[in-house]
Amino acid sequence: ARHAALRGCVLSFRANPFLTEPEEALHVEEDGLILITDGKITHCGPYSQTRSFLPAGVSVTHYPGKLISAGFVDSHVHYPQLPVIASWGEELLAWLQQYVFPAESRFSDKQVAQAVAKSFLSELLRNGTTTAAVYCTVHPESVEAFFEESERLGTRMIAGKVLMDRNAPDNLRDTALTGYEQSRTLIERWHGKGRQLYAITPRFAITSTPEQLELAGDLYRSRDDLFMQTHLSENREEIATVARLFPNSNSYLDVYDKAGLVGPRAIFGHGIHLHEHDFQHCHDTGCALAHCPTSNFFLGSGLFRLFDAKAAKRPVHVGLGTDVGAGTSLSLLATMGEAYKVSLMASPQRLHAIQAFWLATRGGAEALHLEDRIGSIAPGMEADLCVLDPQATPLLALRTHESKTVADMLFVLMTLGDDRCVEATWVNGQCVHQRSQPDA
Ligand code: GUN
Ligand code: FE
Structure with a gap:
């Protein structure tokens, strides 16, 4: 032994x-x-x-x-965006077009993916982060490269191939069917292999057709131990676009709910502009919100209402996320520090240091339903x-x-x-x- x-x-x-x-x-x-x-x-x-x-x-x-x-738990981060951290001047939708999509298009090359995955995981460990829920790119190679490096290090990582079948450049789009098939193959290869876990990863409602979200929901419900990660209610312009693209949905969260994507081990990044009925639904279904304070400041997205989410009458699972490349640090310590400042701006309550460390460890593990193993x-x-x-x-x-x-x-x-x-x-x-x- x-x-x-x-x-x-x-x-x-x-x-x-x-x-x-x-x-x-x-x-x-x-x-x-x-x-x-x-x-x-x-x-x-x-x-x-x-x-x-x-x-x-x-x-x-x-x-x-x-x-x-x-070890710290980062509940929302994009490894392919490491090279575009600290890119100047735009809010969410323009920032994606101008910086993120060009950077992610390089990941069709597995060698690029391997090099960035190696740097990224080494940075996580330098920051004391031992588990993260990680977005790769639309390319299956980007997922292979990430899990191979995580497997080598022995880290418990959650990751998945980004699904995007509309409103993205040609070289970053899959189709509802190829995205489904590629995800299924990656699940068979990696989910539960050593310490690796798979997350079905539709980027957000703007870049997936209803058909793609439906198939993602089918996959998520095909087993009772798969993760799902996406973005939710981050930016006003994004929210208005989602309302236009999905006129039959009652809210942004409802778009995902209709596709069967809301439940335990579903992790929604941001959730800034949510209403009471959304928090109630998150509580009822056991899904999690990833609070990404450095990103929300950097893109000017808004203030996450942590103490509303954690209200004792219907607490919602919350983890902390760095959300690099929109986030400005891979450090959960720095992220906790910014979460404290957000709490002052967003509510009468102040985030206590012990609450912050709980969110970064045990609370994050509970949000991911991994509290029996980590945190x-x-x-x-x-x-x-x-x-x-x-x-x-x-x-x-x-x-x-x-x-x-x-x-x-x-x-x-x-x-x-x-x-x-x-x-x-x-x-x-x-x-x-x-x-x-x-x-x-
Ligand atoms: N919404 C859709 N994609 C992204 C992304 O890559 N980063 C952030 N912060 N928000 C998103
Ligand atoms: Fe993100």
Whole structure:
């Protein structure tokens, strides 16, 4: 058997901090020990007690002064858009035409896809992200390249081929039937292979005909363990276009609902301009919304109403998404920091640091219905971990020196932190990223 052990300050959630006092929801084990066998956590507790379970000859990786969290979950991101992150001047629809479609057309070349997939996954790990729901392009090669690299690294990834059969350039369109057949082949090849999971991925209602959405719905319902991801209610012009293209639907969400695309393991990016009946329907069906604050600022899309979505009377699953290339960072720490600012602009409530870290870990895992496997540090869970350094920079060290509580330290990390704060990332019980020492 393959053993590993990590020692440090271990953060784990005992409850949902949107339904319980945040301070009570988070358990902090100041000097904790995590034992891992064959990629799964077997023990977690105080070092003084848990060390007795340490198998003979297994060395402990000690992270003094560091925080050990479950690996971060990014619930919405586009790997082919890494090369066009930070592209100036447009809102959603023009930005897609001007920057995104030309960039995605290069992915018919598998070598391009392989190179970008490699850079992207390496960036995710540098940022402490161990699971992501990822859009590829319309080309099956882009999916092959992504899963091959994820399989090599041992990461648990959700990904799928983008479906687009209208309102896109010729070289980026499939048809309702070829998109269906290609997706089916990719599902057979990759869904459940090692740690890889497949998401049926119609880009959004504007770029799919009703026929394509119908077939996507057939595929989604053909098994009870497939994911579905798309965009929903992000931008006013987009919403007006969808209303014109689907005159018989009552709302944007209803377009997807009529096609049978709303249910558990369906992840809707953005959901900014939703109404109460939409939130209620999301709650009733168990689907998830991906909150993408850096993207929503960057494209000027609007403010996601997180505390409406999480209302205790009918809570909706919410994960955090970076949405790169519209998002401006692959860091979930930076994304949490922006989510805090959005909460101030959108509601009287303020996102608490412990709520933010829950969204980035356990909450994200629940949104994806993967909470039995990832998102927390407990026996039986897959050993995907992120080690954070509260003293990563001189300013962070100065500021966290003043922190009297872990919540304060976490707030400083999400406000000032990014990839520089990720000391190490572990996937499936193996260290896959170790930050290099800064030059003295
Ligand atoms: N809506 C449809 N496609 C996209 C995309 O690639 N990024 C974002 N942010 N919104 C979209
Ligand atoms: Fe997106």
